[in-house]
Amino acid sequence: MLRALALWAVMPVLAAALVLTLYRIVRGPSAPDRVVALDLLTVVVIGMIAAYEVATDQPVYLDVAITLALVSFLGTIAFARYVERGR
Amino acid sequence: MPSLILSTAARYLLPLLLLFSVFLLLRGHDEPGGGFVGGLVGAAAFVLVGIAAGVDQARRLLRVDPRAALAAGLLLAVASGLPGVALGRPFLTGWWVTLPVAGGAKLGTPLLFDLAVYLVVLGAALTIVFALMEE
Amino acid sequence: MSPRELLTAALLAFGAIWILIAAAGIVRMPDLYLRMSASSKAATLGAALMLLAVAVHFQALGVVSRVGATVAFILLTAPVAAHMIARAAYVTGVPLWRGTMVDELRGRYDPE
Amino acid sequence: MIAAVASGFALALAAPWIVRRAPAHAGWMLALAPAAMTAYLAAQVPAVAAGSIATAATAWIPTLGIALSFRLDGLSLLFGLLITGVGAVVTVYAGGYLAGHPQLGRFFASLFLFMASMLGLVLADDLIAMFVFWELTSVSSYLLIGFDHDRAEARSAALQALLVTAGGGLVLLTGLLLLGQVGGTFAVSALIAHAEAVRGHVLYLPVLVLILVGAFTKSAQVPFHFWLPSAMEAPTPVSAYLHSATMVKAGVYLLARLAPVLGGTTVWTALVLPVGAATMLVGALLALRQTDLKRILAYSTVSALGALTALIGAGTPAAVEAAMVFLLAHALYKGALFLVAGAVDHETGMRDVSRVGGLRRAMPLTAAAAGLAALSMAGLPPALGFLAKELLYEAVWPGPGGAAWALGVVVVASAALVAVAGIAGVEPFAGPAHPTPRTPHEAPPSLLVGPALLAGLGLAVGLAPVWTAQPLVASAAGATLGAPVTLALKLWHGFTPALGLSVLTVLAGATLYATRSVLRRDAAWLDRAGRLGPAAWYDWAMRALLAAARDQTRLLQSGYLRTYLLVVVGTTVAVTGYALATRVGVRLPTALGDVRSYEWVLAAAILLAALGAVRAPSRLAAVAALGAVGYGIAVVFILYGAPDLAMTQFAVETLTVILFVLVLYRMPRFARYSGTAARVRDALVATAAGGLMTLLLLAATGFSLERRVSAYYAESSVPLAGGRNVVNVILVDFRALDTLGEITVLAIAGVGVYALMRLRARTR
Known part of the structure; x- marks a missing residue:
């Protein structure tokens, strides 16, 4: 039962969050908006991974979550540095 | 204009990143991970330092020129294939030895090959990024 | 549904809702800085809760340690990232919302 | 035999070293090797004449059935003797002619490379081995013609020679491959057994035409003859060796070697005979027109080659015998005349026949040798040339079916050749002495021994044909006809109509010689014709080639990354799309039901x-x-x-x-650079590429994958490689070689970017 709940209740909520983030990525007037949205996208994905792990009772995706967290932070930093330099 | 907050955060994050990168590499054989992703995470760590404290600091921290890592990786990859040949088997055949230490931990040429892949990925990524970062 | 499963479900649900709120905030808020305040705080909490759910669900040492590392990492990097973006935006002159009452930073921040 | 060819190549490598060791008499020392080879081959004459054929073979490409097999029969022996004999003489001559030249070592290296490859060509029994040597001779001829490469004319002449002969070589290769398929084997000796099948085969005509083109380009037959006169830019020993005695006869050799297989049909005669006759006529007429000594000899060689081709084209036993004798005679007297021309040039510094004269007082011995050689060329009795001409006339004599026009052409050409013999052999030495840039004195011994030996040999064989040449020529003719032939070579054939004709030819030749200056003037229209001739076509083709290359580069290498990407993606989509559509068929997903929300x-x-x-x-x-x-x-x-x-x-x-x-x-x-049209085009290409990838993936997933492979990896991952993570195990252990390739690519990319960035930084 828990597995169904995780899959059919939590996932749609995250999917909705995903769509909202994408809206901001596409429409975001200024560059930093898009960067923030991308950052949020990472968190949504981490959420998805967590839900998926519970749903499939497989802890193996945690490493993916860690990598994602580490590496997306870097993306944001690079963006920030680029935005600061103008253009 | 490196921001103070970023450089301090980088100082703490770097060891964690490197640890995780090596962790990914060593675990690669049984759990998800391996040379490729380990190398990438390692490269990410040094890029973080590069962004936070500038390229020269990153190069100093790496102590060895990325291209040297590249070359060493390729050499190690080929070298790790040679024992197979020495045993009369085709090139790059796996050859394992059980070390007396740590309850019979196994060391094998594929691990060396994985390390070689790690070095090449790290070297290539950093060569490119540092080259681009240099003013 | 054993208490453990109940707890996991609750954590998961709460986490998801926080992330949804963060996403809603990022869309509804009028300017960048308000959006960031919503997204960075809410999302981090949401993700932490969901990862906690995973830890509760599996209760294995390997899993718990990795969850701990992830949560610690996210807590450490999220503020730094938010700071960097806000700084970059402010420095390059991203406009504040019309209704902003006071901008304490104006004039006192020298980017060089 | 393999040792002979191999030693030739080894000599080519050793030559520069030997020259450095003993520059003074390098010529003499190096000549020992070809001389030894001549002796070795001469020793084979009695055995070969008796019909025994020595063979030697080593496997080369067994899978394709190609072996490096050699076969020494009459024809190969005759050519082999020519190559090594004239080769030895030329080596001695070159030692003197190029004495003190800084790059003498390089000259000898390429000369011996040529000798070895020519020897290999005539001895090879396997078509492909023969072709490889054929191409090697073209390459070495390029090296030799362009020897003093600081002269532009030498470079362009070398290039022209290479393009024409190598171009012909390509055509020849196709012909040989087809012949190999049709005949079922690449060995010439075996092909002869299948001759009937080959001749009857539907592909016989294309094979014949392709091989003929290859032979005609090499032996400078009419449409392709223009490269030989311009090849006179080469140093004289090269002209004497390659462009008279050996290389240009490779085409004739090929025709003779394949005559038993391809010859004998009406098509063969209809194609080869007219081309040969035409070349003979054109060569002779143009020879009269020239004033430069070497170019006269070059055109007369073209004419002689025409005669040989025509004779082999006729294919009757008499014609083939005449061809073999003429081949021997021509090699001797033409080689001698070329060496004499070289001596004259070396001594007087000038090669213009009209402004050189009266050298007999200053260079008596050279004059004697030249006179003797001219005698043979003109076909006067004591010399071998007379015997060759007699046989030539008897062969072309219009028997019941024989073509009268052929005889007419031969007589006219022979008359012209007689005149040329006079111009080349007699004119520089006769008459009053003319002032010349360098005061002439007798040529040094090394420049003398060549012409003297060759001309003397011409006379000796003429006087006593039976002992010296008969067995050799008989077995060579036999090899060409595919049936043993008995031959009675004698100088005096009695008062036959052929004799009357030769007297007529000699008289006509003498009158032509007497009126040579007049002839040269009013034959100017020949030059105008030359402008329309093949040489002009060649130049036009060169210019057109360069223009096409320039346009194509400007089109494809436009410098815009956009166009490169467009071309790359476009071609991939087109090619893979076509393959996917035709072979696999497009497979659209049907079961969409099980896709989760x-x-x-x-x-x-x-x-x-x-x-x-x-x-x-x-x-x-x-x-x-x-x-x-x-x-x-x-x-x-x-x-x-x-x-x-x-x-x-x-x-x-x-x-x-x-x-x-x-x-x-x-x-x-x-900024938005591309206009809407460009953006639409890019969009189309992008969607096409995306679509293709989707279809490929669908097709891939559609296949019932070979479960065994993934099953094997899964269950052997732990026992064999000691790792539970199958993906990584495959990457690092089972398919480690692929990963090695991938990381090398990664390394190259890294270094590439580094180099570009470093380059950019410096140019700023």
Whole structure:
């Protein structure tokens, strides 16, 4: 039962969050908006991974979550540095 | 204009990143991970330092020129294939030895090959990024 | 549904809702800085809760340690990232919302 | 035999070293080897004449049935003797002629490379081995013609010779391959057994035409003859050796060697005879027109080659015997005349026949040798040339079926050749002495021994043909006809109509010689004809080639990255699309039922992000949207249980973003450069590429994958490689070689970027 709940209740909520983030990525007037949205996208994905792990009772995706967290932070930093330099 | 907050955060994050990168590499054989992703995470760590404290600091921290890592990786990859040949088997055949230490931990040429892949990925990524970062 | 499963479900649900709120905030808020305040705080909490759910669900040492590392990492990097973006935006002159009452930073921040 | 060819190549390598050791008499020392080879081959004459054929073979490419097999029969022996004999004489001559030349070592190296490859050619029994040597001779001839490469004419002449002969070589290769297929084997000796099948085969005509073109380009037959006179830019010993005695006769050798297989049909005679006759006529007439000694001899060689080709084209036993005798005679007297021309040039510094004269007082011995050689060329009794001409006339004599026009052409050409013999052999030495840049004195011994030996040999064989040449010529003719032949060579044939004709020819030749200056003037129209001739076609073809290359480069290498990408993506889509459509067939997904709801959302999200990337107002927006697409795909990996892939994808995605960011920072302000038309075209190409990839993936997933492979990896991952993570085990152990390749590519990319950035930094 828990597995169904995780899959059919939590996932749609995250999917909705995903769509909202994408809206901001596409429409975001200024560059930093898009960067923030991308950052949020990472968190949504981490959420998805967590839900998926519970749903499939497989802890193996945690490493993916860690990598994602580490590496997306870097993306944001690079963006920030680029935005600061103008253009 | 490196921001103070970023450089301090980088100082703490770097060891964690490197640890995780090596962790990914060593675990690669049984759990998800391996040379490729380990190398990438390692490269990410040094890029973080590069962004936070500038390229020269990153190069100093790496102590060895990325291209040297590249070359060493390729050499190690080929070298790790040679024992197979020495045993009369085709090139790059796996050859394992059980070390007396740590309850019979196994060391094998594929691990060396994985390390070689790690070095090449790290070297290539950093060569490119540092080259681009240099003013 | 054993208490453990109940707890996991609750954590998961709460986490998801926080992330949804963060996403809603990022869309509804009028300017960048308000959006960031919503997204960075809410999302981090949401993700932490969901990862906690995973830890509760599996209760294995390997899993718990990795969850701990992830949560610690996210807590450490999220503020730094938010700071960097806000700084970059402010420095390059991203406009504040019309209704902003006071901008304490104006004039006192020298980017060089 | 293999030892002989191999030693030739070894000598080529050793030559520069020997020259450095003993520059003074390098010529003499190096000549020992070819002389030894001549002796070795001469020793084979009695055995070969008796019909025994020595063979030697080593496997070369067994899978294709190609062996490096040699076969010494009459024809090969005759040519072998010519190559090594004249080779020895030329080596001695070159030692003197080029004495003190700084690059004498390089000259000898290429000369011996040529000798060895020519020897290999005539001895080879396997078509492909013969072709390899054929091409080697073209290459060495290029090296030799362009020997003093600081002269532009030498370089262009060498290139012309190479292009024509190598071009012919390509055509020849196709012909030989076809012949190999049709005949079922590449061995010439075996082909003869299948001769009937080959001649009857539907592909017989194309094979014949292709091989004939190859032979005609090499032996400078009419449409392709223009490269030989311009090849006179080569030093004289080369002209004497390659462009008179040996290389240009390779085409004739090929025709003779394949005559038993391809010859004997009406098509063969209809093609080869007219071309030979035409070349004979054109060569002779043009020879009269020239004033430069070497060019006169070159055109007369073209004419002689024409005669040989015509004779082999006729194919009757008499014609073939005449061809063999004429071949021997021509090699001797033409070689001698060329060496004499070289001596004259060496001594007087001038080669213009009309302004050189009366050298007999200053160079008596050379004059004697020249006179003797001219005697043989003109076909006067004591010399071998007379015997050759007699046989030539008897062969072409219009028997019941014989063509009268052929005899007419031969007589006219022979008359012209008699005149040329006079011009080349007699004119420089007769008459009053003319002032010359260098005061002439007798040629040094090394320049003398060549002409004297060759001309003397011409006379000796003429006087006593039976002992010296008969067995050799008989077995050579036998090899060409494919049936043993008995031959009675004698100088005096009695008062036959042929004799009357030769007297007539000699008289006509003498009158032509007497009126040579008049002839030269009013034959000017020949030059105008020359402008329309093949040489002009060649130049036009060269210019057209260069122009086409320039246009094509400007079109394809336009310098815009956009066009490169367009071409690359476009061709991939076209080619793979065609293959997919024809072979596999497009397979659209039918079962959409089992797709979960959030997978739809994910797919929509990725599409939305992709659209965002395309319509992004700023570069950064595009990069961010691309990042989103990458993350979406990584999630797909997660949903389908591939953590390794997901991690790598995330890491790569972020590093790509970082790289983009670093690069974008250096780019100029973003502006929309391409117009709507270009954007539509790009959109079309992009969607096509995307569509193709989707179809490929669908097709791939559609196949019932060979479960065994994945099963094998799964269950052998732990026992064999000691690792539970199958993906990584495959990467590092089972398919380690592929990974080795991949990381090498990665390394090259890294170094490439580094080099570019370093380069850019310095040029700023």
